[in-house]
Amino acid sequence: MVASLDTTFLDHSYENPFMNASGVHCMSTKELDELSNSKASTFITKSSTSVKRAGNPEPRYRSVPLGSINSMGLPNEGFEYYLEYATKYQKKNSKANPIFFSVAGMSVSENLKMLRALQDSDFHGIVELNLSCPNVPGKPQVAYDFELIKEILTQVFEFFTKPLGVKLPPYFDFAHFDAVAKILNQYPLAYVNCINSIGNGLYIDAHNESVVIKPKNGFGGLGGEYVKPTALANVRAFYTRLNPSIKVIGTGGIKTGQDAFEHLLCGATMLQVGTELCEEGVTVFTRLENELKEIMDRKGYTSIEQFRGKLKSL
Structure with missing residues (x-):
């Protein structure tokens, strides 16, 4: 039998687990349409703020040997632009599966304002609250302040009833996995997304003796192969700690079908592709789908559920 990549997420059946990572190939309606017409099973909008943002000065993204470094600064066309597109x-596409809408306000009040607008809108997809943007100068990551996570989610779920997930940064300590999972398990979250880029890396151009991006004196978020082991660890850590009703989306270092297989083995249900989508374009989804099927065929798996989450320990 030929392997099937059918994936059930929030009671909807997707033809495969692949989608874009927010921030990549989703800024404009043209890019969103290209995602819609690709082999990705769904897509997510650019993380939006209430009003349009230009983001950080260029150059702010650089492809490097094992991935990428960026300090984009949340450039986006503004909340209303993406809401109009989504509705x-x-x-x-009334029969299509739900799409994802990402919000990343610059303050708690801005996030609450956008979520209220989504609650009152005709949008009936899935919402992702980005708690982990590492590249806005002067703004710390919300998700490293555990009390603030509780404060935000408590306020959100006083009024928000649509499916909601949170985008998380990488955590690096078992105590932090435990503490964050304990908080998240108190709320009716649909999913967590692990991980955003590893914040504040520094890549050096030794020939020119300089940094390679302009914002923040060269400090930026790492993506691609650099981050896969950290992403896998976070996917596994939260898959084994969260209530079964809270799904995990795996993001970070998915360049090949094997990378996708490893994320699924750790417990991810959906997979987001960032750096490789930026490098390769939307045809990456066709390649990843074929490579994942080849691995499953070789191992004798006919469905993802036969191995998802079943990582073995020694």
Whole structure:
């Protein structure tokens, strides 16, 4: 039998687990349409703020040997731009599976304002609250302040009833995995997304004796192969700690079908592709789908559920 990549996420059946990572190939309606027409099973909008942001000065993204470094600074077209697109998309594709809408306000009040607007809107997809943007100068990552996570989610779930997930940064300590999972398990979250980029790396151009991106004196978020082991660790840590009703989306270092297989083995249900999508374009989804099927065929798996989450320990 030929392997099937059918994936059930929040009671919806997707033809494969692949989608873009927010921030990559999703800034404009043109890019969103290209995702819609690709082999990705769904897609997520650019993390939006209430009003349009230009983001950090260029150059702010650089491809490097094992991935990428970026300090984008949340450039986006503004909340209303993406909400208009999402609602029109739904009407035009009424039988399509839900898409994802990402919000990343610069303050708690801004996030609450956008979530209230989504709650009151006709949007009936899945919402992702980005608690982990590491590249806005002067703004710390919310998700490293555990009390603030509780404060935000408590306020959100006083009024928000649509499916909601949170984008998390990488954590590096078992005590932090335990503490964050304990907080998240108190709320009716649909999923967690592990991970955003590893914040504040530094890549050096030795020939020119300089950094390679302009914002923050060269400090930026790492993506790609650099981050896969950290991403896998976070996927596994939260898969084994969260209530079964809270799914895990795996993001970080997915360049090949094997990378996708490893994320699924750790317990991820959906997979987001960032750096490799930026490098290769939307055709990456066709390649990843074929490579994952080849691995499953070779191992004798006909469905993802036969191995998902079943990572063996020694």
